[in-house]
Amino acid sequence: MMLRDRTAVAGVGWTEYAKNSGVSTLTLALRAIGSALDDAGIRHSDVDGVACHRVGDSVQAVLVAQALGIKDLRYHLDMFGGGGTSHQVVAHAAMAVATGMAETVVCWRAVNARSEFRMGGTGRAAPDALEFQYQLPYGYATPPQQYAMLARAWMHARDAKPEDLGRVAIAQREHARLSPRAMMRTPLDMDAYLASRWIAEPLRLYDCCLETDAAVAVVVTSAERARDLAQPPVLIAGAATGGGHTLFSNGRADATVSAAAELAPRLYAAAGIGPREVDVAQLYDAFTFLVPLQLEDYGLVERGETGGFYADGHASLGGLLPVNTHGGHLSEGYVHGLNHVAEAVTQLRGAAGARQVAGAEVALTTGQPGYVGGTCSALILRRDGDPVHSSGQATAPMGNEGNGA
Template identity: 70%
Template sequence: MSNFLRDRAAIVGIGWTPYSKNSGVSTLELALRAIAAAADDAGLRPSDIDGFITHSVGDSATAASVAACVGVPDPHVVLDLVGGGSMSAATVGAAAMAVATGQADTVVCWRALNARSEFRMGGTGRAAPALTEFQYQTPYGLFAPPQQYALVAQAYMDASGATAEDLAAVAITQRDNASHNPRAMMRTPLTLDAYLAAPWISDPLRLYDCCLETDAAVAVVVTTAERARDLDTPPILISGAATGGGHSLYSGARTDYSISAAADLAPRLYDNAGLGPEDIDIAQLYDAFTPLVLMQLEDYRLVPRHSAPEFVAAGNTKVGGQLPVNTHGGHLSEGYVHGLNHVIEAALQLRGTAALQVPGAEVALCTGQPGYVSGVSSALILRADR
């Protein structure tokens, strides 16, 4: 996204299905339900949409099939982005580009997945992924995301001095946030003793360091800022969007895995938005695993290098703190809809209608997975249109 596109597009509708361990329906049905809800939220009909953008890892309905089911015979934009949470923010950035340049009038972005009942990440019984690097990880037993991210976690902990208690502070804070959120799958308070007593998943990651496997869909409707002001809901301006490269654990030029690719992406993102880290009121940070929250606080320049553990432990990421983070509970406690549910929460916060509202929230940072394994990342800066 160039400066030319700054604030020219806006989020006008959001929708979601219940978050569960077994939806009982197909990913196509989930997508259609979330899209219908998002269109209704904007005061539109699903057939008013002429652009369709989604992201997946081979586990969902395609954009073309959704367009057909919605009843749009001539969609102007049909885009399937390959990637899990890495591409969540990129879908909204692509939608902003499409409407600002006149390719489409109204674009819906969504993520639909049955990630618990159907397609479990790293699960067995499926063909090996079509990734060149898979051949390099299999001899070492690195099949599942927790195993891969355990290496990242250990690198960050070694570099920063972060401890298990620092990871626990992330999980406990987000569970406290989720206790206020009716959408959240996990709302029972989490204690340090319970965190430390939980089973290891892949050292240094315990059970509560890992996101929830979730069946759900979320959808976001984007149109031009001008048109948005004539619709039913307060527009949420898309001030900045950026997509960037990432790390590979198995090949590539990067050698310091304690710093994510977000550190490279962040300057472009802020420049696109015409804002800086000091302008961010709330941050919805991709949290497939607890260490990613600490790393992104630093990599997006929200706190100094290696100070994130102390920052979180001091309560600064709680609502009422210096920088509220993952106010819905995040992927760790609300549910894992591959990054796009963070955009839903950001929109609610900027409208002033969130379950656990941050008073005066005007600017939100939303991030995708910060580039590990997939080799790509993306992020957004959203702003209330006051």
């Protein structure tokens, strides 16, 4: 059964992005969900499905359902996993709606990732990955350490310089300055980037995502129903999930190409487009190097040309393919992937204000591309009423020649 355009995101909602929310993750979840339902013009009593992802750091989905007053819970997903599963949650909600399991599903991520469960902390139980027992004796325990080795490998393979990562951080900070939600709106230049302290070489302070207390929610329902609601519907044109690297266990030989490279052709085929039809991209950015890596792996820019793509301003507002128009995890806030979906929806509604991409019709939004956690996921969303542009055959990346040149 084809999923293409059968479901839509009808509402989006956020809490404040903060360093200390002062409330529980249940309260955060309910505030974001309430905001999303108000945005869609849907009553709490209309919700019959709930879906979230978490890594032992947030409230159970069934407790959220109880707090919402859902008496007949027709669909329930409580997925264990990090950013690689973030878009899979929305895809599963869309499948539930498309197959009639539920009519209206709320998806959310709620974290007190700064004041409570710090993602890189060691003052908590060890993860249940088998290889962790071999890492810990060497003090190799946190995401920046893990991703630093991957970043070094990618930089070496692409002959990338520190400035190439710096341009990613700077471009996203400029976008964040246009968003009232963003945690970081102070201007950032290359001198400040290069002078920032090392976290784990080659990653500096501004290469690493923020730690954030916040929640984001989206409402998924049928495309037909969404057209009768309060906001312009944003259609879920395509969804795909894939595998990924763990650091030691699954024999992927080249760490400089992520599992997104295998996922991407299936994603474009599901949506019936190629990479040249993407107008705006929200790419998972726990660390700066993941952004140019995904530009390559999703076929948006030729391998080895992302440095020039950023240097020429193509990833900025007004460029060929604006990337992370909200500032991303690096400057807006880290809500573990779902804030990328919310920004894509906002752009396709034409409601992004000063950071709006003119004429945006198709958005690519991605979860973490499979490193460490071993799974990845992504969505293609499109503005309702706009035709799918192609037959789904992948077209060549744009490189530095322009979208559709």
